Amino acid sequence: MRVTDRLTLVTVVMGMLYLCYFGMREPLVQTQVLPYLRQLVAGGVKVNILTFEPELRRRWTPEQLDAERRRLAAEGIRWFCLPYHKSPSLPATLYDIAAGARFIARLVRREQIKVLHARSHVPMAMALLVRRLTRCQLVFDIRGLMAEEYADAGIWGESSPQFRAVKRLERAGIRRADHLIVLTERMRDWLVERRLKDAGQIEVVPCCVDFVRFPAVLPGEAAPVGNRFEVVYAGSVVGLYLLEEMGRFFLAMRAERSDAFLRVLTASPLAETAAALRRVGVRDEDFAVAFAAPADIPRYLRQARLGVSFRKATFSQIAASPTKVPEYLAAGLPVVCNAGIGDMDELITREQVGVVVSGFSPETLAAAAAQAVSLYGDPDLRARCARVARQYFDLHSVGGAGYRNVYRQLLGTT
Template identity: 40%
Template sequence: MEIRRELPYRLVIQPGTTYVGGNYPGCDRSSNFRGVGSSSLGQDEECVESGGTIVPRSLVAPDVVAATYDGRSGTRVANRRQSMNALYICYFALREPLVQSQVVPYLRELAASEIQPTLLTFEPRNPAWSSIERQQCRETLRKQGIRWISLRYHKFPSLPATAYDILRGNLVSCYVARKYRVDVIHARGHVPAAMAALARVLGLAKLIFDIRGFMPEEYVDAGLWPPGGTLYRITKAVERRLLASADAFVVLTHRARETLFPGCSATDSIGRPIEVIPCCVDMKKFREAGPGQRESIRKKLNVDERRVLVYVGALGGWYLMSEMAAFIAVAHERDPTIFALVLTQSQTQAEAFTSRLLELGLSPGDYRVGSVSPDEVPEYVAAADFAFCFIKPSYSKLASSPTKIGEFLACGLPVLCNSGIGDTDDLLFTNRVGVIFEKFDRESYNRRVDR
């Protein structure tokens, strides 16, 4: 909470002086505050007030009232800061790119905001951690203000393994909540939310249900579960319970919020907070190419005078490999200068995509399909002229926020994408930063290429 009060005169805190007539919230004008520390006109000094004494923040614990004195404007800004402990549960491994790009930066910012985060991850048997690696990661996170705890991830058999992980997650969550006096548990997805359920029921902590997607529908849409099957019905029942018991919610898209909480905006019908937070992008990595950087990558690709169309990520499954290959072929047919750059980590997927491009009549000089190191991806993206991404449209994808779309836009590229994926339609159309495909056919491809 931020409170701004105008002082009747400029304030300079000097060692041993007395501040009389303060306009401090909750105190009358005759209150006296003894100053400890110093500041000068034209500078801001952050101090804290405790028991009538103003002390530099560096000398006290962080769970008190902080005040900033602005000698230039005579404005006193008081921020009521209270130390908070949070547990973040993530059903992924620490070394996964998603955790490194999405979770750790978020927790790092929480730590900088005087919230003490504890991260709980689930690590698979392979690749195994050495004791030295584990200690190094723990120490790296500790320096960023993050406490790290891990459990073993179990995969087979699927349902019993997940149920076992949920049971252990509940026990550990209760233990951590008690030991570190956790105020809030942030559960990233359905399974982590189930792991926080016991601690919530016992009143050990509040629960933020971070709904990363419509999980039951995702499994059905992916063909992994039959519609209305046993697993679907069990998961929907758990989901209903979590929605009823959580204290606050995060969703990725406005369309997801409207689906889950019809007619609601900042809060649901009983006043619980709802936040729409799309997947984030590291703007320090993904940005428009600097001087000479774009030319260097394009020279390496031998595409100096060509228009480069880029895609980054998996091929197959949710990402429509055949449709994307067909679009590249049509685009190249309409404009022979087009060069397709497809970056994917899977060698098998890369080979399958290359075979499809050859079948469609493209020559090896018209594309590059393969991988680069994660650190090089932003440079290659920024060297392109426009980006594209075709995702299988379905009901569950209304809750999807593809990170790659934000990364493309951060690099200054217009984006071509199909409709029905989260808020992407509105994002691209309203901001005039891309085009939307309603159908996957030659006529639609030709029309969009001409634009």
């Protein structure tokens, strides 16, 4: 960014408030929120963040809260927090929306905040309420089609009050927001085709990778030396993710490579995860299931040969950008994923960094396994995967640039 760009932002933007309905210690906040906010700070934006902390008084001492605020302040981020209420679900969420909106309105006046940046739907409900009382501009950071995702996971029915309420909120947020951020080009195109928003008001920013966390993959770098051909899956195994189908794909890999080994890194219940793999015939000696902290994920990925990600390819997935895919690529791993998930089909096929599975029949999985093994005939494979990750998912040149572009455009409307 040029110095003049930074000075323009500093001069015009008094401050923004990022609204996040997660706790500060959540891995998602540490890897997919704070890194982007640091990019805005680097662009000269005065950044504030409001989080909602589960069991605030039990999990945080006053000294810990103060220390975390000082640490973030040193990075140019001012942190505010409110307690998160879990149950009963609907009344608790409505209470948080009302309490959040009240707190935000006071903060906007006191801190001269000009932009409310809502990460997903619940924060957008707060922002819309505050918009009635202030002249703040709104950024709706759409992390997915929430109502459809809950329906796809079997949590809500499409005729349920919750589904209809979230869709009304979503439409209001899209209509009233000054700018949208979406994760995929497919989602942007869908919004434009239905005339829900002008293309110029939509920024595509996929889930990105901070390459500081990943050691460089050198040209011609060979696959890890080890006794087994390791296939890795990192992430949740519930909801939309298809663990049993990934287990069946691994069995197809075993038919191609007798030394294949499956490693699942997840925060989901470990015993249930292992049981699901056993149900489809994966032997105990051929897999391991464990929790891994976000800081340890790159190390595990570098030890593997292949990353896998299968999830339900429903309509809601036009908006999906699974974080695990760019992380696999950044570690030099080719990816096996199923079709219909965000922009991944075209990217993986075009850049020759993996295999896209069109279905889950035994024949389709066997063909995908054979193709995945054959990828390692290319000595440049791992370096190419890392180059593609940097080109399309780099936190600084892609994610940070996209976020700063949103604020640069907002400044043109003040």
